[in-house]
Amino acid sequence: NICEPNSFEIMPKPVIKRLHNGLPILSVPMKGTESATILVVAKVGSRYETKAEQGISHVLEHMLFKGSKKWPTARDISQALDGVGADYNAFTSKDETGYYVRVAHQHLPLAIDIISDMIWQPVLAADELQREKKVICEEIKMYEDNPLMHIGDLLEGAVFQDSSLGVNIAGSLKSVTKLSRSQVFKYHQRYYTPRNLLVMVAGKINTQAERLLRRQFNETSRGKMGGFQIFKPKQTKPRVVIQRKATQQVQLALGFPAYGYRHKNKLALDLLATVLGGNMSSRLFMRLREREGLCYSINAATENYEGTGVLAVQAGLDTARLPQAIKLIRQELIKVITEPIGLEELNKAKEFIKGKITLAMENSSTQAQWAAKQYIFENKLEDTKQFLVRISQLQARELSLAAKEVINFKQANLALIGPFNSAKPWLKLIKP
Numbered sequence: 218n219i220c221e222p223n224s225f226e227i228m229p230k231p232v233i234k235r236l237h238n239g240l241p242i243l244s245v246p247m248k249g250t251e252s253a254t255i256l257v258v259a260k261v262g263s264r265y266e267t268k269a270e271q272g273i274s275h276v277l278e279h280m281l282f283k284g285s286k287k288w289p290t291a292r293d294i295s296q297a298l299d300g301v302g303a304d305y306n307a308f309t310s311k312d313e314t315g316y317y318v319r320v321a322h323q324h325l326p327l328a329i330d331i332i333s334d335m336i337w338q339p340v341l342a343a344d345e346l347q348r349e350k351k352v353i354c355e356e357i358k359m360y361e362d363n364p365l366m367h368i369g370d371l372l373e374g375a376v377f378q379d380s381s382l383g384v385n386i387a388g389s390l391k392s393v394t395k396l397s398r399s400q401v402f403k404y405h406q407r408y409y410t411p412r413n414l415l416v417m418v419a420g421k422i423n424t425q426a427e428r429l430l431r432r433q434f435n436e437t438s439r440g441k442m443g444g445f446q447i448f449k450p451k452q453t454k455p456r457v458v459i460q461r462k463a464t465q466q467v468q469l470a471l472g473f474p475a476y477g478y479r480h481k482n483k484l485a486l487d488l489l490a491t492v493l494g495g496n497m498s499s500r501l502f503m504r505l506r507e508r509e510g511l512c513y514s515i516n517a518a519t520e521n522y523e524g525t526g527v528l529a530v531q532a533g534l535d536t537a538r539l540p541q542a543i544k545l546i547r548q549e550l551i552k553v554i555t556e557p558i559g560l561e562e563l564n565k566a567k568e569f570i571k572g573k574i575t576l577a578m579e580n581s582s583t584q585a586q587w588a589a590k591q592y593i594f595e596n597k598l599e600d601t602k603q604f605l606v607r608i609s610q611l612q613a614r615e616l617s618l619a620a621k622e623v624i625n626f627k628q629a630n631l632a633l634i635g636p637f638n639s640a641k642p643w644l645k646l647i648k649p
Contacts, residue, residue, distance in 0.1 A: 230600040240411035245419040253325040253420035256317040256585040261408040272388020275309040286338035322421035333433035343398040364468040364634040372470040372632040420581035450474040455629040457640035467635035472529035478594040485615040493517035
């Protein structure tokens, strides 16, 4: 079996301990590494925001690095972490916000001390907020000026129309500029609570680190958390959204509403996306780039959220080649619905995923994020051996079922960035 899981153990099953305040601490001891990572995840992202709060999750992520009670300024935090050669960063998504520090294992206590103080006691200075909002506005402009970076946001705005999931994670220039210190403070109090946080440590860890985690994250609950409305697609006909831009190359993204984290067919759809456009030997890459020479880049991938997701194909190509490219992409999508995937191709896709996981899991930060996402969104803890068993057991019929459920051209969404005046010419190319 090409995905035989018993010959190696990439990541052991995480150990979970819950503090009296309800906060879960997950730990993954790793052999053969001298590093350790602490990751703190808040189960809040842009989909939780009201219209008046758009962009606030991302703004708060930035502000936590601008100073805390023990490290009052951004310089204090960065100097302390840079002084031990730490790798540190944060991320905001539609469902979560995360902060991580990766250090040589002997410096893990320092990393825990800093990140816990950032989480519980950020300064959130008003003058610093005004400066940082300007920085974030420049970040928004950077993404909007880069079609390759922006096409995904444009697509999800169409797929998740009239939902907070369809709003750019960073918000807009207008919404970010309007955010006040009071809004940011209240948002932090509402969502950065023990029962809405997860702490994850991975790498070379010991009992001293565990004791420190218990002490530093021993906060009591505060505030009342908000929530979000589950997205249910109501789309009954295809949509085309365009952003007019004088570019030499068109960015294309064709997507469909898909599965959320806990859907039973999620893994089958992930594997199907690999077959379609997950690598340089995939169907779309071989057809559009290698055989037809239509584009430089093309890929297919899934994006998962709570209760929903997206299956998307993305490509960059010359405007004149766009009609042919859409036609061929459509043909390949229909083919996975109507024709079963062969055993050899299926096994190659499984082996590809196995290899990528093996490489990724050598990093303690990756292991921390893998386990945290599982626990938060799938309500389970699964080691990589168990995951690979599930991959190896997938059958072609399960991929066909996922294709039939998701690839529905009545719910197709086409996003285009390029020198276009109208969406009408492109709509007919994706009609059922």
